[in-house]
Amino acid sequence: MGRPAKPVNARARPRLRALAAYLRRLKEEADVTYATLSERTGPTDTPGYRGTSTLSQAARGTHLPPLETVLAYARAAGDSGSRAEQQRVATARNLWKAAAVERARPHLTGRSQRTRRIRTVASLGRALTRLRLRAGRLSYRAIERATDAGGHRVPRSTAHLILDGKALPSREQLAGLLKAFDVSPADSRTWHAVRDRIEDRLQPPTPPRRWGGYVCADADPAVQEFLESRARDEEIKRLTGQIHPDEMYEDFEERMREKAHRQAEDERLYEEYDEFGVCDEPEDAAEREAQEAGQTVFRLRLKAMTERVTSTSRDAERS
Secondary structure, three states: OOOOOOOOOOOOOHHHHHHHHHHHHHHHHHOOOHHHHHHHOOOOOOOOOOOHHHHHHHOOOOOOOOHHHHHHHHHHOOOOOOHHHHHHHHHHHHHHHHHHHHHHHHHOOOOOOOHHHOOOHHHHHHHHHHHHHHOOOOOHHHHHHHHHHHOOOOOHHHHHHHHOOOOOOOHHHHHHHHHHOOOOHHHHHHHHHHHHHHHHHHOOOOOOOOOOOOOOHHHOHHHHHHHHHHHHHHHHHHHOOOOOOOOOHHHHHHHHHHHHHHHHHHHHHHHHHHHHHHHOOOOOHHHHHHHHHHHHHHHHHHHHHHHHHHHHHHHHHHO
C-alpha cells in the first residue's frame, strides 16, 4: 500500500483545484497507483513518459502542470482506445484551459486590441503574447515542441523575437504559433489577414496611378509615417500612465478633446463677464469700486464652481 496522497492545495485558485480534484478522481476510479500510471504513459526513453513524481504533482494543485502531462495522466487512467478515454482527455483539456485562463487573467490588463487596429509588428507581438497567456503562458521550449509536432517548427529564439514584436512571423510560423496557442481555424484566418496587412504596409509603396480610378491612401508614405508615429505615441502614453488600462487610444483622444472643450468654455465665460463689466462701467468712483469688488467675488465663485465640476468629471473618468 502506497503512502496517502497529500490533500489538494487549499490556497490554489478554484479552477486549478477543480483540475487537481478531477485528476485524483480518475486515479481513484481506476484504482491504481502513481507507479502504474507512470508505466502506462510509455517507456522511460520516449517523449510521452511521465514519472510518478510528475503525475503526483499534477494532482496536488500547487501549480498548473503542462497540458501534455495532464493529457498523459487522463489517457493512463483507464483503457486506451475507448470512447471513455476520449471523454477523459476532452474533460481534462477543458479543465486545463479554464485553469490556464484563470492564471493568466491578472496579466491580461485592459481590453484586447481589435485586430483591425493592429498595424505594426510591435502591436502584433503584443496581441500574440495575450494569446500565449490565455493558452497557459507556454514556455518557449514548449512552444518549440508544440510547433514542431504541428509541422511548422518555430525555434525558441524566433518565437522570442516574434512575441517581443521585433520580427514579423512568416505564414508558416504564424500557423504554428496559433495552433500551439489553441486558436480556432476561423480565428486563425483573421490573424493571417492581420499578418498579411502588416507585410503589405512594410513593402515599398508602388507609384500611384493617377488615371482611371482613385489612389489608395494607405500606400502614401505620409500616411504610413503618421500611423507609425501614432503607434509610438500610444506606446509612450501607456508606459507613462496617461492612457488608462481599460482605454483604447481613441478613448484617450476623446477624453482630451472633452477636457480642452471644458477649458475653452471656462475661458469664454471669463471673457464674456469681463466684456459685460467694461460695457456697463459706471462713472461714479464709489460705484466703480463696488462693481469691481462684485466682479472679484463673482470670479472667485465661478472659478470654484468650474474647479468643482472638473474634479467631479475626473473622478467619474477614473471610476
